[in-house]
Each structure stands twice: as C-alpha cells, then as structure tokens.
Amino acid sequence: MMQNPAEQTAPPTEDKRWKVVDAALRRLGHRPQALIEAMHAIQRTFGYLEPASLRYLAEALVVPLAKVYGVATFYHHFTLSPPAPHSCVVCLGTVCHIKGGPSILAALEAAHDVTLGGRTHDGALSVVVARCIGACSLAPAVVVDGKTLGPTTPDAVLERVRPFFETKSEEPPHDA
Amino acid sequence: MTPEELRARAEEIREKEAGYAESLRVCSAASCRSLGSDELRKALAGEIARRGLTQRCQVKGVGCLGLCAQGPLVTAELRRGYGVEEREHVLRGVRAEHAAGVVDGLSGSFDPALEVPPGLPFFRRQVRIASEHCGKLDPDEIDDALAAGGYEALVRALYDRTPADVLLEVDRSGLRGRGGAGYPTGLKWRTVAKSAGTPRYVVCNADEGDPGAFMDRSVLESDPHRVLEGMAIAAYAVGASEGYVYVRAEYLLAEQRLRKAIQQAERLGLLGKSVGGTPFEFHVQVRLGAGAYVCGEETALIASIEGNRGQPRPRPPYPAESGLFGRPTLINNVETFANVPPILRRGGAWFASIGTEKSKGTKVFALAGKIANTGVVEVPMGTTLREIVFELGGGIPGGAAFKAVQTGGPSGGCIPAAHLDAPVDYETLASLGSIMGSGGMIVMDEHTCMVDVAKFFMGFCRDESCGKCVPCRVGTVELHRLLDRITSGAATPEDLTLLEELCDLVRHTSLCGLGQSAPNPVLSTLRHFGDEYRAHLEGRCPAGVCAMSGEEAVR
Numbered sequence: 001m002m003q004n005p006a007e008q009t010a011p012p013t014e015d016k017r018w019k020v021v022d023a024a025l026r027r028l029g030h031r032p033q034a035l036i037e038a039m040h041a042i043q044r045t046f047g048y049l050e051p052a053s054l055r056y057l058a059e060a061l062v063v064p065l066a067k068v069y070g071v072a073t074f075y076h077h078f079t080l081s082p083p084a085p086h087s088c089v090v091c092l093g094t095v096c097h098i099k100g101g102p103s104i105l106a107a108l109e110a111a112h113d114v115t116l117g118g119r120t121h122d123g124a125l126s127v128v129v130a131r132c133i134g135a136c137s138l139a140p141a142v143v144v145d146g147k148t149l150g151p152t153t154p155d156a157v158l159e160r161v162r163p164f165f166e167t168k169s170e171e172p173p174h175d176a
Numbered sequence: 177m178t179p180e181e182l183r184a185r186a187e188e189i190r191e192k193e194a195g196y197a198e199s200l201r202v203c204s205a206a207s208c209r210s211l212g213s214d215e216l217r218k219a220l221a222g223e224i225a226r227r228g229l230t231q232r233c234q235v236k237g238v239g240c241l242g243l244c245a246q247g248p249l250v251t252a253e254l255r256r257g258y259g260v261e262e263r264e265h266v267l268r269g270v271r272a273e274h275a276a277g278v279v280d281g282l283s284g285s286f287d288p289a290l291e292v293p294p295g296l297p298f299f300r301r302q303v304r305i306a307s308e309h310c311g312k313l314d315p316d317e318i319d320d321a322l323a324a325g326g327y328e329a330l331v332r333a334l335y336d337r338t339p340a341d342v343l344l345e346v347d348r349s350g351l352r353g354r355g356g357a358g359y360p361t362g363l364k365w366r367t368v369a370k371s372a373g374t375p376r377y378v379v380c381n382a383d384e385g386d387p388g389a390f391m392d393r394s395v396l397e398s399d400p401h402r403v404l405e406g407m408a409i410a411a412y413a414v415g416a417s418e419g420y421v422y423v424r425a426e427y428l429l430a431e432q433r434l435r436k437a438i439q440q441a442e443r444l445g446l447l448g449k450s451v452g453g454t455p456f457e458f459h460v461q462v463r464l465g466a467g468a469y470v471c472g473e474e475t476a477l478i479a480s481i482e483g484n485r486g487q488p489r490p491r492p493p494y495p496a497e498s499g500l501f502g503r504p505t506l507i508n509n510v511e512t513f514a515n516v517p518p519i520l521r522r523g524g525a526w527f528a529s530i531g532t533e534k535s536k537g538t539k540v541f542a543l544a545g546k547i548a549n550t551g552v553v554e555v556p557m558g559t560t561l562r563e564i565v566f567e568l569g570g571g572i573p574g575g576a577a578f579k580a581v582q583t584g585g586p587s588g589g590c591i592p593a594a595h596l597d598a599p600v601d602y603e604t605l606a607s608l609g610s611i612m613g614s615g616g617m618i619v620m621d622e623h624t625c626m627v628d629v630a631k632f633f634m635g636f637c638r639d640e641s642c643g644k645c646v647p648c649r650v651g652t653v654e655l656h657r658l659l660d661r662i663t664s665g666a667a668t669p670e671d672l673t674l675l676e677e678l679c680d681l682v683r684h685t686s687l688c689g690l691g692q693s694a695p696n697p698v699l700s701t702l703r704h705f706g707d708e709y710r711a712h713l714e715g716r717c718p719a720g721v722c723a724m725s726g727e728e729a730v731r
Contacts, residue, residue, distance in 0.1 A: 005707070008195060031483075033483035035484075036463075036464070036466060040425070040464050070485055071483070074485040074486065074487075075465075075466030076467035077467035078467075094582065094629075096388040097387075097632050098618075118615060131469070132386070133426060134389075134426065134427070135210060136208055136390060139550075148206075
C-alpha cells in the first residue's frame with residue numbers, strides 16, 4: 001500500500017515540540033477530520049496558532065489553507081496571536097452578569113487601558129471575556145493565570161493583577 | 177469481563193470498603209477545588225496518618241456533592257464503632273485548618289458550625305437517578321464505580337437481552353431528551369436502529385454551553401463511567417460500534433476524567449473490543465469543542481467532529497439517518513445517557529412511575545443567581561418552581577424580593593412570581609414562554625432589570641451566531657441594537673413594535689435552533705414584564721441597573 005504523501009510533510013521548524021503535534025496527527029491517521037484536534041495540540045504546545053502552523057496543517061492533512069484558516073477563526077478558543085504573559089478571563093455568564101461581572105471588566109478597562117480581547121498597553125496582560133465558565137457558585141468569577149477567583153470584586157481583581165505590571169520588565173513570567 | 181466476574185470484582189471491592197469504620201469523602205469537583213478542596217484532602221489524609229488511623233478511616237476525593245455554594249464539602253460516613261449508628265454527616269466550608277477538628281468529630285459529633293443540619297431540604301427533597309453516585313465515588317477509580325454497580329446493566333444486557341429488548345425497556349421508561357427539546361429517547365434510538373447503513377455512531381453531546389448551566393459538567397466530573405455505560409448500552413441497542421463524546425474545551429477536569437475512565441474501562445474489557453467477553457465492540461473517543469456555542473446544535477456538533485466549522489445544516493435528513501460522516505448517528509445529551517443504566521437495572525416501568533404524565537423521571541438542575549443554595553439538584557419532574565427555588569434552593573439571600581426564574585439559557589425565558597406554583601415539566605414550561613432547556617435555573621430578584629437580561633442574552637446570541645443564515649446573523653445584531661436603545665433611554669414606542677416584529681421574523685425564518693429560539697428571552701420578558709419595557713421608554717429603569725443616559729452605548 002502506498003504511503004500517504006501528507007505524512008511526509010515536515011514541520012515548519014526544528015522545534016522538538018512539534019513531535020507532540022505530529023503524534024496527534026498520527027493518532028488520527030492524517031485525516032482531514034483531525035484538523036480541530038491538531039489545532040488543540042498546537043495551541044496547547046505553542047500557546048497559539050501561528051501562520052506557519054496553519055500552513056503545515058493544510059499540507060499535512062491535505063486541506064485547503066482557506067479552510068484551515070476558516071476553522072481557526074470560527075472557534076473562539078483558537079487564537080492566532082501569541083498570548084500575553086498573563087491572562088485574566090472575566091466571566092460574563094448570566095449569573096456573573098447579574099452579580100457584578102460587568103463592573104469588574106469596566107474596572108480593568110479603566111485602570112489598564114485595555115480593550116476587550118486585547119492586551120494592556122505594555123503587553124503584560126490579556127483580558128478576555130468568557131460566556132460562563134460554569135463556576136456559578138463563585139459568581140462573579142474571574143480566572144487569573146488559570147486560577148479561578150470568586151466571588152470577587154473589581155478592587156480585588158485590580159489588586160491581584162497589579163504585580164504583573166511591576167515585575168514585567170525584569171523577567172518574562174512563566175506560564176502561557 | 178463476564179457478569180459473574182464483574183459481580184465478583186464488585187463484591188470484592190465492597191468488602192474492602194466495608195473494612196473501614198469511617199470514611200471522609202472530599203468533593204473534588206471544579207467548584208470545591210477552586211475553594212481549596214485539594215489542600216483540604218491532603219490535610220485530612222495527613223491528620224489521619226499522623227494519628228495512625230489509616231486502617232480504619234479512609235479519605236478520598238469524590239465527585240460533586242451538589243451544594244456548591246457552601247464548599248469545600250466533605251461527607252463523613254461513620255459505619256460502626258464508637259457506639260454510633262451508621263450515619264452520614266455533610267460538612268460545609270471545610271478548610272485545611274479544620275482537618276484536626278474534623279478528625280476529632282469522627283467520634284460522633286462535629287463542630288455545629290461545619291455540619292449541615294440533618295434533614296436539610298436541599299438534600300432531603302432530592303430524588304437522584306442520573307446523579308445518584310455523584311459525590312459518593314472517586315471519579316478517577318473505576319473500582320469505585322464497579323462497587324456501586326457500574327457496567328452491570330451493560331454486561332447483563334449483553335448476555336441476557338437482545339437489542340430489541342433494550343429498545344423496549346427504554347420506550348417503556350418514557351425517557352425524553354435531557355438536552356432540552358424533550359424528544360422521546362426510545363423513538364430516537366429506534367430510528368437509528370432502523371436506518372440503513374453502517375457503521376453507525378453514538379455521540380454524547382457534552383458541549384454544555386448555556387451560561388448558568390453546569391449540571392452536565394457535574395455529572396461528567398463525578399461519575400464519568402455512568403455516561404460511558406449509557407453510551408455503550410445505546411450502541412448495543414442501535415447497532416453502533418463507535419462513539420464520540422464532544423466536550424466543551426473549557427471543561428478541562430471533565431475531559432481528563434473522561435479520558436481516564438475510557439482507558440480504565442478498556443483495560444477491564446468493559447469498553448473497546450469484545451465488551452464483557454462478547455462479540456460486541458464499542459470504541460469511544462473524546463473530541464474537544466473549541467468555544468462555539470452553536471456546536472450544541474446537533475448538526476453543527478457533527479460538523480465540528482468532522483473537523484469543520486461548526487455550522488448547522490437544514491434537517492431533514494436528521495442525524496438518525498444521515499449524521500456523522502453521513503452515517504446513521506444517535507446523539508443524546510450527557511444526562512440522557514446517565515439515566516439509561518438505572519432504567520435497565522430497575523426497569524422502564526419503575527422510571528415511568530416517577531414524574532408526571534408526559535415527563536417521566538427526574539431532572540437535574542443547576543441552581544444559581546440570587547439564591548442561597550447555589551448548586552446541583554435532581555428532583556422528580558413535576559416539582560414546582562416554588563419548591564425548587566425556596567425549599568431546595570433556600571430562597572433569596574438578603575431578603576430581596578423574588579422577581580423571576582430564568583430557565584433554558586439563551587433559548588429559554590423568564591418566569592415571574594405569579595407562576596411559581598407551576599410544575600416543572602416540558603409542556604408547562606413551554607406554555608409559560610420558556611423551555612425546560614438543559615437544566616440551568618437562574619434566580620433573579622428585584623435588583624435585576626429584565627430588559628437588561630433580555631439584552632444580555634441577545635448579545636450572547638449575536639456573538640454566537642455562526643453567520644450562515646441571514647435572519648440570525650443580521651436579526652440578532654438589530655435586536656440587540658433595539659434593546660440597547662431601550663436600556664439607554666433613547667427608544668420610542670415604535671422601537672418596541674419593531675422589536676416584536678423582528679422577533680417574529682427571526683424566530684420563524686432562522687435555520688437552526690439558535691436563531692429560532694434567540695427571541696425567546698425578549699418575548700418572555702415582554703410577556704411577563706411588559707411594564708419594565710414601558711418604564712424604560714419613559715426614561716426610568718425600575719431596577720436601577722440601566723444607565724439611561726439618553727445616548728446609545730457604543731458596545
């Protein structure tokens with residue numbers, strides 16, 4: 001049986017982390033339906049989907065690049081730009097909405113000159129809105145660098161993110 | 177594993193468990209975890225070890241205990257010894273620093289500040305079927321599930337019943353889809369079983385997207401084997417050998433636990449090739465959503481599993497005939513599958529004896545909003561809203577007046593105080609302009625503005641519209657703009673008329689359920705809270721939520 005030519009496509013860089021992505025592709029037999037799973041693998045590994053990775057997926061799965069781009073931009077979960085060193089997810093599900101979530105978002109926007117879904121002017125923090133993280137008993141809830149806080153207040157959240165702006169210049173913080 | 181082997185193994189584990197005089201079960205579901213239940217579990221285990229009690233007291237992490245608002249929660253079970261009768265104590269708000277006190281309490285009396293009063297309606301009024309083992313077993317240990325009778329219904333069905341028998345039992349139970357629409361489950365299974373073409377697929381919709389709904393997450397995090405067993409039984413009944421669980425990307429813990437559960441079940445031959453030592457095979461894979469609400473719609477979900485954008489397509493053909501990869505596909509929600517094993521174990525007639533004439537069994541609800549006992553409850557169909565909100569839910573904290581309960585998320589509606597005595601079943605909720613939905617129940621008090629709530633949901637639908645059909649793509653934007661004008665005090669009476677007309681149009685001409693039901697929150701608030709809309713036209717927000725600046729907001 002002939003080998004699928006797609007399987008011989010080489011990753012865009014020498015980076016060893018591509019092995020994780022390739023393992024996901026192999027597991028799903030390099031079929032087009034592996035596209036979303038592969039994107040998850042890339043985003044988990046590299047933090048975002050850079051243009052070169054989309055081109056790689058198009059070749060490796062034999063899917064038009066336009067479709068790859070369409071899928072990547074359709075789903076809110078995928079991002080095409082590198083993540084800021086710190087993230088703050090403000091939940092605006094129904095319960096958080098009626099319990100004060102919007103005031104937390106407004107406080108962050110006012111204090112750090114950040115637009116929704118964007119980063120602060122110095123790039124240290126990205127602020128994202130979630131439509132319910134399912135932690136309604138903690139409403140209003142905020143997720144800062146993967147840790148859920150709640151019930152919280154605008155002041156508490158501002159206090160929590162304050163260090164991100166002070167230490168920023170010395171060392172780029174850990175997790176992405 | 178044959179039925180005998182399974183029974184023997186379950187018996188063996190139960191005996192081992194019974195060897196402990198006491199057990200401390202610490203909730204390890206997402207909400208309690210955020211409140212520090214992991215540290216608590218370690219502290220308790222440390223304290224037990226320090227006192228040399230590891231032989232008699234067991235400490236384990238379990239699934240959701242339900243009363244999320246008062247976490248971290250611990251159940252203390254005293255089986256014998258100390259002259260105390262077998263009893264369960266539920267402890268709330270337990271922190272790591274309470275560990276020594278909790279272990280002291282094993283002698284029979286716990287700090288009253290920590291103990292939930294016995295007979296609390298929140299627990300006493302529940303009838304748990306789908307969530308019966310949530311909070312009792314360690315979701316990471318298949319042995320716990322087996323000891324509780326997990327996979328017994330599946331293996332026994334494989335040996336003792338034909339697929340037709342299984343279909344009959346599910347028919348008899350009267351079970352209806354718990355994802356919200358309430359389609360008879362037996363009928364759906366039958367359609368798939370009759371459809372020509374193989375392979376067939378079984379898909380579990382775990383893309384719980386309604387904001388304010390977290391009951392499926394609770395079940396998946398607490399008892400993943402239950403859902404897998406339900407899927408396997410369905411697969412046997414409809415003749416499928418492959419299955420997918422489509423989980424929201426946000427549910428990391430649920431995803432991990434599911435993957436682990438699948439591995440464990442495959443290792444014991446309860447999933448995978450030759451299930452229970454029979455020729456039946458069933459392979460399950462997990463697929464992650466990627467943050468698109470519309471993927472809760474079945475045709476969009478299928479598109480997403482196939483690696484495409486999650487855009488719905490017109491039905492028919494229904495997935496039962498042409499679904500995943502164009503093959504007959506059964507799609508049910510998490511809770512629907514979780515109800516299947518008990519139906520087989522105890523009989524469809526038993527299940528049908530619970531609930532109302534047309535809505536059988538129980539329903540799991542996520543209670544949230546302005547309510548004391550935020551958490552997950554399971555009650556018989558037909559329980560009134562008043563019982564759920566005020567008895568189980570404990571009413572509204574701070575003495576504020578009840579205004580409405582919102583069911584069904586962005587596809588549902590708000591039900592006012594006048595209908596609090598309505599029984600919760602599919603038909604009654606629909607007649608009140610809402611829907612059963614997947615089970616989110618959000619309580620609102622006098623400080624909540626209903627127009628603002630309607631605007632919130634419309635904003636949600638606008639953001640989540642997939643853009644395929646015009647009525648939904650454009651209609652939700654325009655509806656949101658109209659609502660924005662109303663909440664900013666810039667609207668005229670004509671805007672209200674236009675709002676109603678546009679709702680009618682979006683409802684009747686959209687392609688899928690998202691667009692068709694997007695106007696529901698507006699229509700139901702117009703119907704029950706028309707006064708609030710009119711007050712806004714006069715420049716007044718009765719709840720004091722809206723800015724009413726007279727200018728339209730930018731966003």
